[in-house]
Amino acid sequence: MSTHDPNKPPGGTGTGPAGGGSPKPTPPARDPAAEAAALAMFEDEEKRQAPLDEPPGRAEENMAQAAAKEAAAKAGAQAGVTKPVAHEAPVKAPPAAAPAATKPAVTGGAPVKMAELGKPLKKPPVVEFKNVTKTYGKGSSAFTAIKDVTFAIEDYPGRGEFVSILGPSGCGKSTVIRMIAGLLPQFPQTSGTVLVDGRPVHGPGPDRGMVFQDYTSFDNRSVLENIAFGLECRGLSRTITSDGAVRKQTVTKFTTQSAHGLDKGMKVTIVGVSDKSFNGPATVLATPEPTVFTVQQEGKPDAASGGGTANVPSLSRSERYERARYWIEKVGLSVKKDEDKYPHQLSGGMRQRVAIARTLILEPRIILMDEPFGALDPPTRSRMQDNLVALWREQSPTIFFITHSIEEAVFLGDHILMFSNSPGTVLKTIRVPPPDRPSIVMQRDPKFIDVVMGIRETIDHLESSNRAGD
Ligand SMILES: Nc1ncnc2c1ncn2[C@@H]1O[C@H](COP(=O)(O)OP(=O)(O)OP(=O)(O)O)[C@@H](O)[C@H]1O
Ligand SMILES: [Mg+2]
Incomplete structure (x- = not known):
């Protein structure tokens, strides 16, 4: 695996900070x-x-x-x-x-x-x-x-x-x-x-x-490093549904409004749930459904509440690469054959797919x-x-x-x-x-x-x- 660092961001795929390479805007002429x-x-x-x-x-x-x-x-x-x-x-x-x-x-x-x-x-x-x-x-x-x-x-x-x-x-x-x-x-x-x-x-x-x-x-x-790049500066934030926090016998189930993309063992921080006893750092116990994950919350009573968000402040390198591999396949490239290639080793169409994956991995709205x-x-x-x-x-x-x-x-x-x-x-x-x-x-x-x-x-x-x- 190569560990090259970027000299500077390319003419990026994201328009925000995580995408890199966006020209700095001058302040608009506001009215x-x-x-x-x-x-x-x-x-x-x-x-x-x-x-x-x-x-x-x-x-x-x-x-x-x-x-x-x-x-x-x-x-x-x-x-x-x-x-x-x-x-x-x-x-x-x-x-x-x-x-x-x-x-x-x-x-x-x-x-x-x-x-x-x-x-x-x-x-x-x-x-x-x-x-x-x-x-x-x-x-x-x-x-x-x-x-x-x-x-x-x-x-x-x-x-x-x-x-x-x-x-x-x-x-x-x-x-x-x-x-x-x-x-x-x-x-x-x-x-x-x-x-x-x-x-x-x-x-x-x-x-x-x-x-x-x-x-x-x-x-x-x-390819892998290019696609994972944007995630270096970005975590995940997932909104919890209005009645989406339910704790029974120290296991809390959170339901999110969109696919949470979390995996077992990931560290999350829950903030803003109406019942504050749900808030705080936690580790993902299981992900039974794409929009449901569980965590252990010891020493807290059974309860139900809702609202708030589940934040993953930043992804570890292995988590970033895992997501990048998913996107490599998603755009029709091969993890096995392509992840270690450099842009000059790719055809134009393959480079384009890398550029697309670099943007889509960030899940912009x-x-x-x-x-x-x-x-x-x-x-x-x-x-x-x-x-x-x-x-x-x-x-x-x-x-x-x-x-x-x-x-x-x-x-x-x-x-x-x-x-x-x-x-x-x-x-x-x-x-x-x-x-x-x-x-x-x-x-x-x-x-x-x-x-x-x-x-x-x-x-x-x-x-x-x-x-x-x-
Ligand atoms: N920075 C610029 N300075 C001066 N003129 C520009 C600039 N950018 C675009 N234009 C002009 O504005 C017009 C619209 O350009 P734009 O690139 O938005 O067209 P487009 O519809 O995307 O065309 P195409 O389908 O060929 O990509 C063109 O006549 C172009 O020459
Ligand atoms: Mg155009």
Whole structure:
């Protein structure tokens, strides 16, 4: 095993401190009055937008499951869910939001049924752009790349949205997602408001992970060391459910809101449980379920309480490497063959997968991917698409995914943002059903092909009008 240390972080995969390599942002030109007004307006806007932006109810993941079929039939009667046809018209969501997804442990597990897209939470959108314009340069060399870009990606219970971004070359797609990441020089915007979780973006943060098109890694670190890198500075934090702490005969069972990713023997610190007798340092006794772990709490009475978090302040080297090995396999590389290789010993597609794993291992809430699969051969690309869908189901991040492949956008996305040509603005927001079969199977479905053709015509039209204006 190599023990090379990094000289400096590469042009990183995370936008926060753990990802490394993010350019240091200069403080944004703040407009506190506008930001305060934007936040104050949130409640009103939410009420106004909720009925307009409700997604269709959809059955997904396992179409063979009778329950899912029944849900699809019920919701489909109103929402047209059984047809994978793009639509823009607002459609009523099913009456009740589906329960949150069951998530497997990060270290593996059976396929997961993802939560249906119920009603958005009564929270600010995960990402919101309000009349965002970006002009590069000044004076006679000023160039407006995006103009008045407005969209909102809502927060849904138990799942994130998969947002595909399509648009002609140069329309400002990278500008938009780098702004979300808080990366210079796209960030800060020239005018308008960019909000993440209702708060203005001030720069990169660990809640957002970026996979760049020109993927990069530490040249002097092995595959294993590259992927484990971000974890050196990061622990884990898992929210305990509202009634998720139950102690019987000195054994306490904690239930977490998402897969805890803990292993037997790991040291955790429990904080913030309403009944304070649950709080304090502990060692994981067992992990009977992906969202359940137990610890021994001697000398304390039987009790039940909830809330709080389980923190793992930092992972040991062996824990980091164990998680990194999981991700090596997850992105289709081989622990046995590849973990000790250095970037120069890998093909472009393999390096890209290392870069993807470096970001995903950090489990950011928002994953920003700028044409991440562009360099992959078709079979690898299909496999990576399927892997990404599986990951999305397991961890429920909100994903922004730029691609020039309409098939890829339609397959992966459940929300497609289509940008007009330069200066880019959101031309259309299209909802399509999320993937319910492997990429290669779904892309042969005639209905899927219809959706793709419709979008292709729009883009061809855009690109020809762009050329006409050149
Ligand atoms: N730092 C910069 N300075 C000046 N102009 C820039 C800068 N970054 C991007 N641009 C310009 O802004 C426009 C949008 O660029 P952007 O990279 O966002 O496009 P894109 O939609 O991602 O294109 P592609 O699909 O080709 O990657 C382009 O005309 C580009 O030349
Ligand atoms: Mg780009």
